[in-house]
Amino acid sequence: MTARPLRKLGFLSIGLFDPADPRTGLESTLEIIELGERLGFDSAWVRHRHLQYGISSPLTVLAAASQRTRRIELGTAVTPLGWENPLRLAEDLATVDVLSGGRLNPGVSVGPPMHYDNVKQALYPNTADREDFSHERVRRLLALVGGEPATDFSGVEGFEVFSDRVQPHSPGLRSRMWYGGGSLRSARWAGEQGMNFLTSSVVKAEESEDFTEVQLSHIRAFRGNHPDGERARVCQGLVVIPTDSASPRQRAKYREYAAARTPRTATPQGPARLMFARDLVGSSAEVAERLHADAAFREVDEVAFALPFTFEHADYEQILTDMATRLGPALGWQQVDT
Template structure:
């Protein structure tokens, strides 16, 4: 089994998750800001940046397009999605897009996906699937279709020449290794399923209490990671990424610290009891100096079981706040978790 992080032990990969907000009336500056953040992350030595996917909202609705642009501005950093809801996607077409961007990036794409009925589906199902909205299958079979296409399995019963055009029976382009970088998240049953499929497992700041008597977030997250690894056929290569909202304050101004603490306090009530549906339990937000945060993380059952981290940036902060948080995560908290920036990362102002 993969060694658990411990005091003085190495955190193998450090990343963060961004929602990529923009002004709906003038979206370009916000989208450019997201790309600038990814460039800054590479300069700071981060291992990864993950993009949230938000449909019909002023956020990243097309993470594959953002990754394509980011792949041309960066050289090393991994680019992930957390997550693409497959209910709004055709797995074959998505496989073509992901493979294209993975090749452009040099093999740096980490597609995180989810299934289930899309959020607010009743309000736009006729626009999304005019004739098949009642027939669509939103089960895990959609993930299997995507994996099959990414692995290069046949998707057509024809291969050959038609006139002067050449056709293959598998998705083009084919990017070897991309299927092994697919991630899936969810509760206990999803953790078991992801392990059985041999794909990677994403955790977040929300867990489901289904299948457990515990009401402690860290304990439940630890149980789910253990279940994932117990069912993975190649546990030495089973990748788990933990995600929490962690806000270091080492270089923050007094005003920033006040706002960060008010933000965490405003969200604390929801962490006390499971929320419907499916008994969803939220993690508290962690705010404080790096030394304090490191102690809290090393005591966290989920953190103890993951050697890759993608801290989630809060939704509603200003660009200067994100710059301070991203800088302190890499330069203050990272070293206290025994993480080392990538060798080609360079200090930035």
């Protein structure tokens, strides 16, 4: 199958910071998003890191980014709903979407919070053993984002006016909701809900131990169960590091980073049998050739390439510049007018 020309080029950042100086790291993330817009990227995504030295409140960061950009789409990849109240999250999502002019792309996932036994008393002190971390949590969020009633009360009470649905309401937001899934069941479910689908560099080894084969099965299962069929949106997120304009020091660091992570790609990891994709490091021509050979990549036309977690600001500038000016065009992407 011939690869689809790349229609949307995006990137993902974890937004690490020094615990003694968090503002510098958060400011770096905002500057990277601004750079992405100047380079013509279609989207910038951030990832939650609760109780770590990374972005714990992506929507707050994206609200700030929305006021420093005018065109680039802003997404979460992903928001783990086990940490969230769907009604409150729906209010925050709608608020940031309105502030951004309809540019928000919320990605979500389900399951218990990481290290739940250690955090549940702080997070849900009275309901920890009764919380529902299933897909029902997503259904609640989708309904509220879509404008379904949140209460049976509305009208005027004294000097205050009350609505029966989440405010503000952003009519287009429901169509920009994404599900981040790494299993066949999740892919099918996301399609049935009419969501968009985020597939990353981590999948579960269910029917195969070939990463590309598994990811391809997820994409096809999602579209096979989606009302839009082959037109349903899928975004692939791999770690991709073009080295065209990198210095010798940077190239050595990038290859060392990828080499240290390669052993985990050999076999499924842990009880969940997680499989990891190899990081792609090399010239844009080399990376493009490897992507075009990837059967899963050939079936998508949107990407959110993940930036390595621990690099420096200057490294991200070089990587993003090479992505936009060399790798993207090599994949058929055309830079938008900035």
